[in-house]
Amino acid sequence: xxxxxxxxxxxxxxxxxxxPSLITRLLGLGVFRKGKVxxxxxxxxxxxxxxxxxxxxxxxxxxxxxxASFFVLGSxxxxxPELIRRMHREGHQIGIHNYSHTSNWMMxxxxxxxxxxxxxxxIIESIIGTRPSYYRPPxxxxxLFDFFRYKQYRITLWSIxxxxxxxxxxxxxxxxxxLSRITDGSVVLLHxxxxxxxxxxxxxxxxxxALEEVLSQLQTKNMEFVRLDEMA
Numbered sequence: 001x002x003x004x005x006x007x008x009x010x011x012x013x014x015x016x017x018x019x020p021s022l023i024t025r026l027l028g029l030g031v032f033r034k035g036k037v038x039x040x041x042x043x044x045x046x047x048x049x050x051x052x053x054x055x056x057x058x059x060x061x062x063x064x065x066x067x068a069s070f071f072v073l074g075s076x077x078x079x080x081p082e083l084i085r086r087m088h089r090e091g092h093q094i095g096i097h098n099y100s101h102t103s104n105w106m107m108x109x110x111x112x113x114x115x116x117x118x119x120x121x122x123i124i125e126s127i128i129g130t131r132p133s134y135y136r137p138p139x140x141x142x143x144l145f146d147f148f149r150y151k152q153y154r155i156t157l158w159s160i161x162x163x164x165x166x167x168x169x170x171x172x173x174x175x176x177x178x179l180s181r182i183t184d185g186s187v188v189l190l191h192x193x194x195x196x197x198x199x200x201x202x203x204x205x206x207x208x209x210a211l212e213e214v215l216s217q218l219q220t221k222n223m224e225f226v227r228l229d230e231m232a
Contacts, residue, residue, distance in 0.1 A: 035185030035231035049083035066225030074099035074120030095134035109145035158189035
């Protein structure tokens, strides 16, 4: 009986967690990962807003007349509503990254819907008057029931991950990675906070240094920095 129970749990885990994430990562089914318009790139930022780094990032984006998409944590939006208002006022897109940085693999569908999606959407809507319609689960980990949220949210992953949360990624390495991999329609994953599990607290400082050089070089190539909803 115990063996059958363990076997059943393994199959549940495969269908609930591993298979959906494998399908989205390898095949891109049910998610948005890359645009098709020439000379467009979408920079996206997870885990914020952060009181120290997000204002500097917004200043940098304004300097290069770049629009971006922010997947914010509801708990952070609740603490720093003025930064959410500034993002919205300056023309950036605001999406959901759960209320806290908790994996969808570790929660039941109802918990995700009530405590993360609806809660975060309500917070953001109360701040800017617009309800978010784009969603990126933490770590990009999808479960089976996330596919049924397509009527409410467009699930978005990425085509380029800079690894900017790690203390091992230098400014030079991050810059090189981005410039060598960004092409037409790229969706770039970066972070404007280093407070989540596994991230280096000062990583966004390095990211900002690298991003300034990347934006400068891409601008000379006539790349347009757009929001995800403009690209999609």
